[in-house]
Amino acid sequence: MATPVAIAAAVAGIGAYALYSRSTSSASNTAKEPFASFGFHQLRLQSSEPINHNTKRLRFELPDPNVKSGLSLTSAVLTFSFPNGGWVPCIRPYTPTNDLNEKGFIELMVKRYPNGRQSTHLHSLKPGDRLLVAPIKEISWTPNKHPRVALIAGGAGITPMYQLVRGILGNPADRTGVTLVWGVNGDEDIFLRDEFETLEREHPGRFKAVYVVSRPGDGSKELRGHVTREVLEGAGVKSGGEGDAQVLVCGPPAMEKALTGSKGLFGSAKTGVLHEMGFKGEQIHRF
Numbered sequence: 001m002a003t004p005v006a007i008a009a010a011v012a013g014i015g016a017y018a019l020y021s022r023s024t025s026s027a028s029n030t031a032k033e034p035f036a037s038f039g040f041h042q043l044r045l046q047s048s049e050p051i052n053h054n055t056k057r058l059r060f061e062l063p064d065p066n067v068k069s070g071l072s073l074t075s076a077v078l079t080f081s082f083p084n085g086g087w088v089p090c091i092r093p094y095t096p097t098n099d100l101n102e103k104g105f106i107e108l109m110v111k112r113y114p115n116g117r118q119s120t121h122l123h124s125l126k127p128g129d130r131l132l133v134a135p136i137k138e139i140s141w142t143p144n145k146h147p148r149v150a151l152i153a154g155g156a157g158i159t160p161m162y163q164l165v166r167g168i169l170g171n172p173a174d175r176t177g178v179t180l181v182w183g184v185n186g187d188e189d190i191f192l193r194d195e196f197e198t199l200e201r202e203h204p205g206r207f208k209a210v211y212v213v214s215r216p217g218d219g220s221k222e223l224r225g226h227v228t229r230e231v232l233e234g235a236g237v238k239s240g241g242e243g244d245a246q247v248l249v250c251g252p253p254a255m256e257k258a259l260t261g262s263k264g265l266f267g268s269a270k271t272g273v274l275h276e277m278g279f280k281g282e283q284i285h286r287f
Contacts, residue, residue: 034062034070035069035070035075035135038134038135038136039135040080040132040133041132041133041134042132043060043106044129044130045059045060045061045125045126045127045131046105046127047127048123048125048126051191052191056112056122057107057108058107058108058110058122058125059098059105059106059107060105060106060108060133061104061105062104062105062106066104067103068101069100069106071096071106071135072141073141073168074139074141074160074287075100075137075163076095076096076135076138076160077095077096077133077134078091078092078093078134078135078136079092079094079108079122079131079132080131080132081118081122081131081132083117090117092119094108094110095159095162099166109156110156138160141164141167141168143171143174143175144173145176145245146244147245148176148177149176149179149245149246149248150180150181150232150237150247150248151178151179151180152181152183152237152248152249152250153181153182153249153251154182154183154184154251154255154256155184155189155252157249157250157251157287158192158250162195165178166199169199169203169206175206177205177207178207179207179208179244180209181212181227181231181235182210182212183212183214184211184212184213185213185215186214186216186217187220187222189213193211196209210235212224212226213225214226227255227259228273229276229277233277238277239283244283246284246285247285248285249285249287256286257272259272259273259274260272260274260284260286261273261274261275
């Protein structure tokens with residue numbers, strides 16, 4: 001959920017920072033919003049809360065409890081760890097999911113993967129442990145630029161979408177309508193269902209969430225299968241006229257390629273489900 005350019009830039013500076021941070025304190029006494037500009041920060045874990053069988057909500061304290069993070073829609077953080085005390089960092093991006101106007105902390109929702117080095121490390125952290133992070137910018141969101149947008153997520157790719165939905169609907173000046181389609185493995189993986197249902201009640205007609213489950217449980221009321229053209233059209237996702245002017249996609253590589261027909265940051269103008277539905281390459285963005 002971060003651009004390769006941003007990751008490369010971070011890697012270029014991490015070696016020097018690692019040497020510095022092992023010999024000096026990283027504490028800061030300034031009241032500056034820590035992520036208002038690029039830089040490395042050591043954040044202390046305040047709490048770790050399981051929210052389903054493989055996902056945790058991790059809350060990290062900011063250096064000053066009275067300032068906001070400085071992140072904007074849509075932003076993520078690169079997380080760094082040094083497995084087994086080595087000098088080669090493990091680097092992974094995660095999108096904060098708390099209200100960006102809140103002060104004193106950021107929250108990450110982290111899904112643990114069986115062979116995921118960073119997700120396993122983050123799940124092992126205990127309150128008081130520290131994590132090295134740096135901010136990265138995704139897209140620049142402009143309120144009311146589009147009358148409606150479609151957000152398509154797969155699995156843990158929901159986190160940048162959740163941040164964006166909260167930012168749009170929480171801004172009284174932004175009247176953008178949002179359709180969200182979220183594909184998951186099982187019903188238990190819809191760990192933000194309550195939050196989305198609340199937003200649907202608070203913003204009727206402006207926000208709609210649709211869930212697609214590949215392995216639904218007995219009695220499941222959700223759509224069965226994967227995110228297909230039929231599912232998207234059934235959810236009201238369409239191009240042209242009064243349709244969605246922009247589509248944002250974040251999920252597993254196979255899902256993104258099927259939808260956008262591209263391995264790059266932007267959708268292909270010639271292939272993929274979204275192209276078949278009439279969307280142009282410039283209307284599609286991949287996190």
